[in-house]
Amino acid sequence: MAPVFALLTRAVNRLWDAPRRFLQVFGEMLLLLFNAALWALRPPYRLSLVLQQMDFIGVGSLSIIVLVSVFTGGVFGLQSVEAFRLFQADGYVGTAVALTLAREIGPVITALMVAGRAGSAMATELGSMRISEQIDALSTLAVNPVQYLVVPRLIASTLVLPALTMVYDVCGMFGAYLFAVVVKGVDRGIFMHNVRWYTDFDDVGMGLIKALVFGLTLALVGCHQGYNASGGARGVGLATMRTVVISSVSILVIDFVLTDILITLGF
Amino acid sequence: MTVAGDALAQRSERFQIRVRGLERSFGSQQVLGGVDLDLERGRINLVIGGSGAGKSVLLKLLIGLIKPDAGQIYVDGEDIVPLDDFALNRLRPKFGMVFQYAALFDSMTVEENVMFPLLEHRRRQLSRAQIREVARAKLEALGLVGIERKFPAELSGGMRKRVGLARAIVMEPEILFYDEPTTGLDPVATKNVDEMIQEIAEKLKVTSVVISHDMASTFRIGHRVSMLYKGQIIASGSPHEVLADPPAPLREFVETSGAVTLPPARELVQR
Numbered sequence A: 001m002a003p004v005f006a007l008l009t010r011a012v013n014r015l016w017d018a019p020r021r022f023l024q025v026f027g028e029m030l031l032l033l034f035n036a037a038l039w040a041l042r043p044p045y046r047l048s049l050v051l052q053q054m055d056f057i058g059v060g061s062l063s064i065i066v067l068v069s070v071f072t073g074g075v076f077g078l079q080s081v082e083a084f085r086l087f088q089a090d091g092y093v094g095t096a097v098a099l100t101l102a103r104e105i106g107p108v109i110t111a112l113m114v115a116g117r118a119g120s121a122m123a124t125e126l127g128s129m130r131i132s133e134q135i136d137a138l139s140t141l142a143v144n145p146v147q148y149l150v151v152p153r154l155i156a157s158t159l160v161l162p163a164l165t166m167v168y169d170v171c172g173m174f175g176a177y178l179f180a181v182v183v184k185g186v187d188r189g190i191f192m193h194n195v196r197w198y199t200d201f202d203d204v205g206m207g208l209i210k211a212l213v214f215g216l217t218l219a220l221v222g223c224h225q226g227y228n229a230s231g232g233a234r235g236v237g238l239a240t241m242r243t244v245v246i247s248s249v250s251i252l253v254i255d256f257v258l259t260d261i262l263i264t265l266g267f
Numbered sequence B: 001m002t003v004a005g006d007a008l009a010q011r012s013e014r015f016q017i018r019v020r021g022l023e024r025s026f027g028s029q030q031v032l033g034g035v036d037l038d039l040e041r042g043r044i045n046l047v048i049g050g051s052g053a054g055k056s057v058l059l060k061l062l063i064g065l066i067k068p069d070a071g072q073i074y075v076d077g078e079d080i081v082p083l084d085d086f087a088l089n090r091l092r093p094k095f096g097m098v099f100q101y102a103a104l105f106d107s108m109t110v111e112e113n114v115m116f117p118l119l120e121h122r123r124r125q126l127s128r129a130q131i132r133e134v135a136r137a138k139l140e141a142l143g144l145v146g147i148e149r150k151f152p153a154e155l156s157g158g159m160r161k162r163v164g165l166a167r168a169i170v171m172e173p174e175i176l177f178y179d180e181p182t183t184g185l186d187p188v189a190t191k192n193v194d195e196m197i198q199e200i201a202e203k204l205k206v207t208s209v210v211i212s213h214d215m216a217s218t219f220r221i222g223h224r225v226s227m228l229y230k231g232q233i234i235a236s237g238s239p240h241e242v243l244a245d246p247p248a249p250l251r252e253f254v255e256t257s258g259a260v261t262l263p264p265a266r267e268l269v270q271r
Helices: A002-041 A047-085 A090-131 A134-140 A145-183 A188-198 A201-227 A232-264 B003-008 B055-062 B085-094 B110-121 B128-141 B157-169 B187-204 B215-221 B239-244 B248-257
Strands: B015-026 B029-040 B044-048 B070-075 B095-098 B175-179 B207-212 B224-229 B232-237
Touching: A002 A145, A002 A201, A047 A090, A047 A145, A090 A134, A090 A145, A090 A188, A090 A201, A090 A232, A134 A145, A134 B095, A145 A188, A145 A201, A201 A232, B015 B055, B015 B207, B029 B044, B029 B055, B029 B207, B029 B224, B029 B232, B044 B055, B044 B187, B044 B215, B055 B175, B055 B207, B085 B095, B095 B157, B110 B128, B110 B157, B128 B157, B157 B187, B175 B187, B187 B207, B187 B215, B207 B215, B215 B239, B215 B248, B224 B239, B224 B248, B232 B239, B232 B248
Parallel strands: B044 B207, B044 B224, B095 B175, B175 B207
Antiparallel strands: B015 B029, B015 B070, B224 B232
């Protein structure tokens, strides 16, 4: 009987292990967020560090966002034309693309791209600083590392993501216009009219609210992973990998929950 | 607070840091099991011990980077254990820390590294130009000229350590901690670092706390030596006192290093 019991215990432990780790990481991230919020309110306010991070996350990601948005918008336009022509409704391609980009694809793809580029960079940078004791050095110099390293990244990422999302939306629409109107010959006037007629500020607003939350999420994940990295170069590598995985999954899950909430609120 | 605690809470002229009953575990592993330690004001205090004896943990506790499970750390009579980060930051300008691998900020140049503490804490009193001047003076005093604009990655290990020291002393601390300052250096560089520690201690009249396992350095520069063994201090005093009748682990440590020749062990004497 005893070996069966031991086996069962092991099985239950292993099953419990994944949710336990999830809860632990989730709790740690909430604590870090709380801590960062407290330190953000205390002087000194490091505006230059926030601007520096905005430059890195925002300006640095601009070219890749433009490139990706033109192509996703374009392919979206192409596919929609094919599908809508089945119903002789290709005049509505502009509407479909505009609504989807503004409400859904814009914030999500922007956040995924920035998580891969800037979120992982945060984890690597903070992780290397942790391993080489630079974070401890900050503490001994009476500079709170959360205030100096984490707060500017959270603020910058949260502010910059909506801006990048807007860039994405505009460039995505340009891509869709290019392929639907110029290449596939959808009527230009109907395309533009339907875009304007059916897209409200609420649609764009929904995307921007999502972008705010995604920006905070991806920076929080990257900072948490980097800040708590351990175990040398391997540890930094793991932190970077986890950042990309955790933030991508979180963005998609949060997107689902947020969409539900925002639609209920009338967006 | 106990009677002994009351006495410790007084500022002592002789001892700047007094540690009592310090305990710290990581998971099920106890690293420090009740450390009592006194560190003399204005002298060079060495804490020696083998790898894994808990030296680095002790150092992190002393500067408040981690919290102990039990025990008190009195700095000038004030127990720093219950202080939160905000209160600790008020005390920290008293401390300077020289890290094992210097821990320079690699995104900043040498000069910016040394300027950093002043830019953070003395911006109201000093202009940027003045701060740069102070930083250059500190670098020059440590024999570092012409590398101001270099990045830490472009420097040798010994130079990085000296820049780390310049950054640590730029705020003129009262207590300087060194984490294994001679690890990874050749014998000549080791001697240079030792002399540097002595020079700084004399010039700035700071209390130096050096964590080390380098026995030769220890007995060359130490005014007071304490040995950490299996999470406890097993010997403490001047090098002369400690070597007069060393406990077995210290004897082995010293003899294996070959740094000092000990008198034969008095094995028959009851201790």
